[in-house]
Amino acid sequence: MACIEARGLRKAFGKTVAVDGIDLRVEEGRILGIVGPNGAGKSTALSAILGLTPYEGSLRVLGRDPWSERGQLMNDVAFIADVAVLPRWMRASQAIEYLAGVHPRFDRDKAEAFLAKTSVKRHSRVRELSKGMVTQLHLALIMAIDAKLLVLDEPTLGLDILVRKQFYDSLLNDYFDRSRTIVVTTHQIDEIQDVLTDFVFIDQGRIVLESSMEQFETRYVEAMVRPENVEAARAFRPIHERQIFGRSILLYDGADRQQIAALGEVRTPSIADLFVAVMSRTQGAAR
Amino acid sequence: MTRPYYWSVRRELWENRFVYLAPLIVCAVVLFAALVSNTFSLPDRVTRAAADTDLARRHSMVVSHLSLPPAPIMLSTFIVAMFYCLDALYGERRDRSILFWKSLPVSDRTVVLSKLSVPMLVLPAFALILGITVQIILFVHGTLVLTLRGVGPGLLWREFRFMQEPIVMLYGTVVHVLWYAPIYGWLLLVSAWAKRVPLVWAVMPLMVISAFEKGVFGSMNFMNMLQYRVGGAMKEAFVFQTGAIDEFSQLSIGRYVSRPGLWGGLLFAFLCVVLAIHLRRKREPI
Numbered sequence: 001m002a003c004i005e006a007r008g009l010r011k012a013f014g015k016t017v018a019v020d021g022i023d024l025r026v027e028e029g030r031i032l033g034i035v036g037p038n039g040a041g042k043s044t045a046l047s048a049i050l051g052l053t054p055y056e057g058s059l060r061v062l063g064r065d066p067w068s069e070r071g072q073l074m075n076d077v078a079f080i081a082d083v084a085v086l087p088r089w090m091r092a093s094q095a096i097e098y099l100a101g102v103h104p105r106f107d108r109d110k111a112e113a114f115l116a117k118t119s120v121k122r123h124s125r126v127r128e129l130s131k132g133m134v135t136q137l138h139l140a141l142i143m144a145i146d147a148k149l150l151v152l153d154e155p156t157l158g159l160d161i162l163v164r165k166q167f168y169d170s171l172l173n174d175y176f177d178r179s180r181t182i183v184v185t186t187h188q189i190d191e192i193q194d195v196l197t198d199f200v201f202i203d204q205g206r207i208v209l210e211s212s213m214e215q216f217e218t219r220y221v222e223a224m225v226r227p228e229n230v231e232a233a234r235a236f237r238p239i240h241e242r243q244i245f246g247r248s249i250l251l252y253d254g255a256d257r258q259q260i261a262a263l264g265e266v267r268t269p270s271i272a273d274l275f276v277a278v279m280s281r282t283q284g285a286a287r
Numbered sequence: 288m289t290r291p292y293y294w295s296v297r298r299e300l301w302e303n304r305f306v307y308l309a310p311l312i313v314c315a316v317v318l319f320a321a322l323v324s325n326t327f328s329l330p331d332r333v334t335r336a337a338a339d340t341d342l343a344r345r346h347s348m349v350v351s352h353l354s355l356p357p358a359p360i361m362l363s364t365f366i367v368a369m370f371y372c373l374d375a376l377y378g379e380r381r382d383r384s385i386l387f388w389k390s391l392p393v394s395d396r397t398v399v400l401s402k403l404s405v406p407m408l409v410l411p412a413f414a415l416i417l418g419i420t421v422q423i424i425l426f427v428h429g430t431l432v433l434t435l436r437g438v439g440p441g442l443l444w445r446e447f448r449f450m451q452e453p454i455v456m457l458y459g460t461v462v463h464v465l466w467y468a469p470i471y472g473w474l475l476l477v478s479a480w481a482k483r484v485p486l487v488w489a490v491m492p493l494m495v496i497s498a499f500e501k502g503v504f505g506s507m508n509f510m511n512m513l514q515y516r517v518g519g520a521m522k523e524a525f526v527f528q529t530g531a532i533d534e535f536s537q538l539s540i541g542r543y544v545s546r547p548g549l550w551g552g553l554l555f556a557f558l559c560v561v562l563a564i565h566l567r568r569k570r571e572p573i
Contacts, residue, residue, distance in 0.1 A: 052389060052571065070568075071394030079390045087384040089302050101294030102393050 001063055003028050003149055003181040004049060008057035010205075011044050018044040020205030021057070028148070029178045031195055034185040035275055036202035042185045045202070046153050049183070050079055062148055075104060078142045079151035086138055088127040092120050095141055103145060111144035114174070132163040139167060143175045150175075152184040164188065168195055190272050199271055201278055209278050217268050221252050225264035233263045240277030251277050291393045295401035296409065299375075306367050306405060307413055313363040314417045317356045321425055325352055329429055330436040337442055347531050349446040353425050354531035357418030357456060364414040365467060368406035372474035375402040376567060377485045383572040395567040399475070403560060406471045411460045419453050452533045459524070459532070462543055466520035469552040472559030479566040482573050519548055 004026040011019040019041045026032050036042045048055040051070030059066060064073045086095070092115060100108040115122065118136040126134055135155070142150065156164040172195060176182065186192060189199075199216070201209040211219070225233045225248045234241075236259065238250035251269055252260060260266055300307065329352065336348035376399070379385040388398065426447060430440040477489040497510045515522075524543040525532055543549065 047571075050390070052386075054569070070389065071392055071397070074390060074392035077390075081383075081386040081390070085383045085386040087302065087379075087387060088382060094298070094301055098294055098298050099391070101297070102291040102391055104392070 001028075002026060002060075003030075003062060004183070005060045006045075006049075006057065007059075009045065009048060009059055010056040011041075011048060011053065012056075017205050019048065019055070022202075022205070022207055024200065024207065024210075026181060026183065026198070028181055030197045031176070031182045031184070033189060033192060033196040033199040033271070034183065034202060035189050035199055035271065036185075037279065040202045041205040042202055043153055044205075046079075046151055046183070046185065050077065050151060076148040077151065078145045078147040078149075079153070080135075080138055080142055080155045082154050082157050086126045086134055089125060091123060091125050092137055093122040095126075095137070096122075099141055099144075105146040106141075107144045107146065111140055114140035114143055114170075132159050135159060135163060135167060139170065143170070148180060150180060150182045152182065152186075154186055155184065156186060156188065164191060168192055171195075189275065190270050193271050196271075201275055203279060209274075216271070216274070219254055220269050220274055221255055221257050221260060221266055222269035222273065223250050223252070223260045223264045223266050224248075225250060229263040233260065236260060239281060240273075249273075291397050292401050292404075295393060295398055296404050299402060299405050300409070303371055303374075303405070306364075306371050306410060309367045310360055310363045310410075310414060310417060314360050314421060317359050318421050318424065321352060321356050321421075322428055325425065325429055326432055329432050330438045333433060333438050333442055346446050349442055350448075350533060351531050352429070353422050353447060354452070354533050356421050356425065357414075360417050360421065361414045361460065361463070364410040365463070368410050368467075368471060369474055371405055371410075372402075372471050373478050373485050373489060375405075375475060376479035376563060376570075377481055380570055380573045385570070385572055396564050399479075399560060399564045399567055403471065403475060407464055407468065411464045415457060415460050418456055422452065448533050451535055455533055455535070455538065458538055458540075462524035463520045465549060466516070466524075466552060468556035469559070470516065472556035472563075475563045476559040476566070479563040479570060515548060516552070519546075523548070 002025045004024060006022055006024040009019055009022040009024070010017070022041075022045060024045075034042050034045070044053065047053040048059060049061055049066060051061075051066030051068075051073055054067050061073060062076050066073055090098075096108060096111050096115070099106045099111070115137065118133065118140060120129060120133050120137045120140075124133075126137070129137065139155075156167050159167070168191065171182075184192065184196075196213055198210075198212045200207050200211075223233060224244075227246065227248070230248050230250075233248070233250050236250075236252060236255045238255075239253045240251040242249050247264075251273060257266060332348055332352075336345045339345040339348065379388060426443075429443055433440040433443060474485075474489055477485050481488045493509075493513060497507070497513070500506055500509045520543075523546050524539060526537045526539050
């Protein structure tokens, strides 16, 4: 059974179509990054997966219909929407007590242990904490839940780079094992490139590219080329070209690495570079 | 179902401490005022009562200082309950914490029912406990004052109805809570629905309908209905008489349970709550 299986997933708000027929299959044990510009429909798609919004099309999460079975589904799903959703009046100790009360898969001792590693005091109220500390608290709570699926929607938005790094480090070291599935959206895609096993690009409510990291690394290649070699390099039909410090950087889809290596320095592109390339192409095509 | 429900109610009380702090303050003020006043006036009143030949009036003079203080405490919980309901499903959307609550395995029905339980169960029980406690304190205090001032507590002990008084209070609480259920239901519904200023949305339609009826038909049925909703429980559930209400003969259970106003109100409350659950499921942060 796939962890998430969507077919023809669609969601419109009045005349605005936020999600326009998404087919997506996420297997157990994967870490999927969803990348897209603002307003691409990422958050709406996640809302549907989490049972927060009704939708058209078919969608199963852990074999359940999220909209009609949100209560039960949340036994096995954890999510962090963004940093600002922990109730401001709540104390860290109350959050732990409450979760221990309502969540059958919440491990109180684990949460206490994770929290002890942070600078958050048990007695502090959320409103007294900095943004970074709230995230640490939320993460400590979430990691103490033995969930099958973890959904992170811009979990590190507005945090400084140290906290962001810590966030993903503890997530990977203390939480992730091959049986859990993680779906994450973020604008800082470069920071989690090494973490992901798969990614999708979403634009205007549709999936424009879908790839595993293995596929990505073999399929795409980037070359930094001196001006005298540019014409030769262009002959291999790059999908994108940009200039840095007088050199051209060309991005190829499915080109022969060895041939291109003769023209310049070859490396695997970043997902962000590929994203820019794909987006400028689709948007160019739209015009 | 019961564990998430229990913890949801607890967390409502963590968040909304005013629902018990306000009645506690009212209770403290009422108790203090009664203690001071009884210390000075109770011996006189009991002496006068002992000389009164009208037995009903005598009874009333002796026990009214015990029967009346619970009323303002009860009233304070009704008021607090209304403010609580109005914010219950609105506040969590405004501060976006609904996204946190919805990330947990607690169904929307459990959430709404736990919120409904605050005005329907928790606050009435709390008011009842406060009321009975206040009575016990005043009774002990009255006994002491009368003894020390040489009047003697005999009359107080004879007139105070130990068994009936708390049961009458329990009855009074239940009939009011059931009668007010549609008010709480309506406020919860508005709270689940409104995108802003729920207070205005809760009150405006009532005013508009009243004004419309008065303007078009020249009648005031809707206005009267609202008034009946506020004061009806007292009118229908008790046999009206002056003085203290502290014995079973003053209860009109039959009339109360046969009022269409009771059952219509409960039906309306039920519909409001069903709708509120439905809206809680659909609504997003604002």
